[in-house]
Amino acid sequence: MRTEIILAGKGGQGILLAGYLIGYSVAKFTNYQVSSTEEYGAETRGTDSKMDIVISDEEIDFIGAERADVAIFMFKDQAAKYSRYVRDGATVMIDSTLVDASSLPASWKIMGLPFTELAEKSLGTPRVANMVMLGAFTTLGLVPLDALESAVREVVSPRWVDLNLKALRLGVEEARKKVINPLIG
Structure with a gap:
């Protein structure tokens, strides 16, 4: 089994933290191998x-995503820019606040949730939209929610832990309203 994931957005959306938390959760709390690469602009x-x-359940020979099975796009420009790295039939999560699903390939299984809007309206800040997205991501079956919650407690600044955990749970709650087939397990 090899599952490739792409997370993309713009600087300031917490993409790298979200990706790090996925990788950390997999490495520490599952029996799978994990690797990651990151790209970002010079500006913050x-x-x-x-x-x-x-x-992967085997040694990873190439650490990047060539034909992602799962993609998460938090901003429209990156959805267009990185779509060539996403395979037909992939599960694609989008922040429907910022990405128009109608502009994406019809071959993708799109799960659109307004991560940014949910974070703002329910939790008072758009800064945790990445955590709402991660909560929704757990419903795909790749990373257990309890592993991600543990990773948040261990990695995130203590002053943000409670709000991030609330955001994770909000993402799970909202995603469960959608029809999603787990990828693993």
Whole structure:
């Protein structure tokens, strides 16, 4: 089994933290191998931010995503830019607040949730939209929610832990309203 994941958005959306938490959770709390690569612009906010994650039950020989099984796009520009790295039939999660699903390939299984809007309206800040997205991501079956919650407690600044955990649970709750088939297990 080899599962390739792409997370992409713009700087300031917490893409790299989200990807790191996925990788950390897999490495520490499962029996799978994990690797990741990241790309980001020199500026802190507003430029491309992308992370590739590979999860495998065997040694990983190439660490990047060539034909992602799962893609998460948090901003429209990156959805267009990185779509060539996403295979037909892939599960693609989008922040429907910022990405128009009608502009994406029909061969993808799209799960659109307004991550940014949910974070703002339910939790008072768009800064945890990445955590809402991660909560939704757990419903795909690749990373257990309890592993991700443990990773948040261990990695995230203590002043943000409670809010991030609330955001994770909000993402799970909202995603369960959609029809999703787990990829593993």
